[in-house]
Amino acid sequence: MKSIHSYLPPDPHGSDPEYCGPGPKPVRKLRGCLSWLENAFIYLGAICILIMGVLITASVLLRTFGNSGVTDEVTIIGELMIGALILPLAYVGADRGFIAVEIFTQKLGPRFQQVLNLLTAIVGLLAVMPITYAAYMTMVDAYTSGGYFFGMLQLPKWPGATAFFAGYFLFFLRLVDLTVTDLLCSLGVIKPRPDLPSEEL
Amino acid sequence: MEPTVIGAYGFVVALVLMFLRVPIAFVLVSVASVCSLITYAWRPGRDFDFERGIRPALSLIETNAFDFIHSYSLSMIPLFIAAGHIAYHTRITTDIYAAVRVWLARMPGGLAIASLFGCGGFSAITGSSLACASSMGRICVPEMLRFGYGKQLATSTVAMGGTLGSLIPPSVLFILYGMFTEQSVNKLFMAGVLPGVLTMVGFILVVVIWSLWKPSDAPIPDELRYTLRDKFKAGLKGWPALALMTIIIGGIYGGIFTATEAAAISLAFVIGFGVISRRLKWADFLSSLKETAYQTASLFFIAIGAKIFVSFVSLTGVTGAFVAFVAGLGLETWMVLFFIVLLYVGLGMFLDSIGTMLLTLPFVIPVVEGMGMDLIWFGVVVVKLLEIGLVTPPLGMNVFVINSVVTKEIKVHTIFFGVMRFLVADFVVLGLIVAFPIISLLIPNAMS
Numbered sequence: 260m261k262s263i264h265s266y267l268p269p270d271p272h273g274s275d276p277e278y279c280g281p282g283p284k285p286v287r288k289l290r291g292c293l294s295w296l297e298n299a300f301i302y303l304g305a306i307c308i309l310i311m312g313v314l315i316t317a318s319v320l321l322r323t324f325g326n327s328g329v330t331d332e333v334t335i336i337g338e339l340m341i342g343a344l345i346l347p348l349a350y351v352g353a354d355r356g357f358i359a360v361e362i363f364t365q366k367l368g369p370r371f372q373q374v375l376n377l378l379t380a381i382v383g384l385l386a387v388m389p390i391t392y393a394a395y396m397t398m399v400d401a402y403t404s405g406g407y408f409f410g411m412l413q414l415p416k417w418p419g420a421t422a423f424f425a426g427y428f429l430f431f432l433r434l435v436d437l438t439v440t441d442l443l444c445s446l447g448v449i450k451p452r453p454d455l456p457s458e459e460l
Numbered sequence: 461m462e463p464t465v466i467g468a469y470g471f472v473v474a475l476v477l478m479f480l481r482v483p484i485a486f487v488l489v490s491v492a493s494v495c496s497l498i499t500y501a502w503r504p505g506r507d508f509d510f511e512r513g514i515r516p517a518l519s520l521i522e523t524n525a526f527d528f529i530h531s532y533s534l535s536m537i538p539l540f541i542a543a544g545h546i547a548y549h550t551r552i553t554t555d556i557y558a559a560v561r562v563w564l565a566r567m568p569g570g571l572a573i574a575s576l577f578g579c580g581g582f583s584a585i586t587g588s589s590l591a592c593a594s595s596m597g598r599i600c601v602p603e604m605l606r607f608g609y610g611k612q613l614a615t616s617t618v619a620m621g622g623t624l625g626s627l628i629p630p631s632v633l634f635i636l637y638g639m640f641t642e643q644s645v646n647k648l649f650m651a652g653v654l655p656g657v658l659t660m661v662g663f664i665l666v667v668v669i670w671s672l673w674k675p676s677d678a679p680i681p682d683e684l685r686y687t688l689r690d691k692f693k694a695g696l697k698g699w700p701a702l703a704l705m706t707i708i709i710g711g712i713y714g715g716i717f718t719a720t721e722a723a724a725i726s727l728a729f730v731i732g733f734g735v736i737s738r739r740l741k742w743a744d745f746l747s748s749l750k751e752t753a754y755q756t757a758s759l760f761f762i763a764i765g766a767k768i769f770v771s772f773v774s775l776t777g778v779t780g781a782f783v784a785f786v787a788g789l790g791l792e793t794w795m796v797l798f799f800i801v802l803l804y805v806g807l808g809m810f811l812d813s814i815g816t817m818l819l820t821l822p823f824v825i826p827v828v829e830g831m832g833m834d835l836i837w838f839g840v841v842v843v844k845l846l847e848i849g850l851v852t853p854p855l856g857m858n859v860f861v862i863n864s865v866v867t868k869e870i871k872v873h874t875i876f877f878g879v880m881r882f883l884v885a886d887f888v889v890l891g892l893i894v895a896f897p898i899i900s901l902l903i904p905n906a907m908s
Binding site: 301302304305306308309311312314315316318319332333336337338339340341343344345346347348350351354356357358359360361362363364375378379382383385386387389390392393394396397419423 | 477478479480481482483484485486487488489490493494517518519521522525526529530531532534535538539542717720721723724725727728746749750752753754756757758760761762765810811812814815854855
């Protein structure tokens, strides 16, 4: 389900948004923090997937051999799904790994590609901004109301709501970075590396 | 402003942005968010009022984005994808080819048929046609070329074999179709089995006819001679893949577990096999999980976008207007189906399969449901059409991936010409599936 580029021979320079120039030191440090968080979040997402597998397998085994099951399994899996699906979004965004239709634009020149990159980043921001805001409202509501899921364990709602907001907020930050970088590239303030293929510029 | 007009504009803007290579997920979420806000804020006969629109629009976004993925049953997607990645690293997927190749080596087109089996098994287990084309393209194509196979046959076989995974369970397309049309994923998985087998038979027939018609394209290699002992030894190599398919298909068909549970058991099985056989390295395990998280997030962001987009479309009433329009045309059922086939084949040439499916379902399903068609059977038809879209020019993603992993002397058009012969079989199978719904419904109807 990744972009077709993931299966093509690797681009020696990758699609690192930082290619457009090193920038001042504080910006580079911030980007470093952002990358570190993205990496940490994608591994957290991976751990959530593994825990889901363990829980469901345990539930099947307990049902088959012990006539019991994992308490509140459905709720726990639902909460883990939030971690598994939302936390890695910023990493995917940084890698420009979302599926896009490239057939109509791949022959356009580098200048057009820069403008299209900028358009992508702006539309991305427009998409993620309302979800991030809605996620923030949900998280605040989960904390203030002390909401919980019905079930034996009465699990609180805040962990899932927090993961939901954290994942989207980091994704939003990455998209802001991409937008600024692509804007500066398309205005010619910073120069894209000359040896990149046109569609990656 | 009339909601239907906003809906129509939204759809057009979404298509334009998609063709400007804005990621499908971004397009769906942004267009649906902005247009929902406009729909709520700009009621017919009244002025635009931002305050009135923002709260319900945010509520619509939040409900669809959060509640949709807070789901037990959808967890089968990351679990199946993880099982596929780990199966790849433990070489379960590539062993299928190694096993079948020994048995079929002396048959006309034997290596190509073995590639079909290998690719079918690979893409079914990993759920990714592109990963199949990339990995098996590196294994099968060079080997076929080394034994004197024609370039068209060698490359197109692997490109087509990768598409088989869309129909054979577990298929991500079926899971998403089931979620968006509220159909049983278990039944959809079972409904895909016979059409998947039929497609495989069709492809094998193409290879056999091709090999008999032009023997120089598929010579029988003299050096590939195996004893019965070799064959049994090779056959044993394929047991993990066979066990995995039995767990998934047998477990669901027998009512032993649900599709979600089958996914978790598959993951446990491949990890267990990898650890016991010492084929699974820690680094591969970690990269498999990371790759799974990456793929799942990317896939689900589109699904979230589609969910919000579907809500927006139903909010504007465009779907109802479209259904009324189609009903007003007074078309026969077969004509509607014909247009649907044209729509999917056309879109499949330019859009990727998930995008095509999620973008069209809100419009197509009400029409199909209104005409009394079975949605399980229709799911098989849609997935079959999307499978065809993976290899049709000019996009045909599988073809481009194969082209990138084989020798530079093989051009894209060479592969496309080879694919055309297989497409004849694909359309014959599609015709059979459409004409005889029992092919799809036999197994799900017999399920316990």
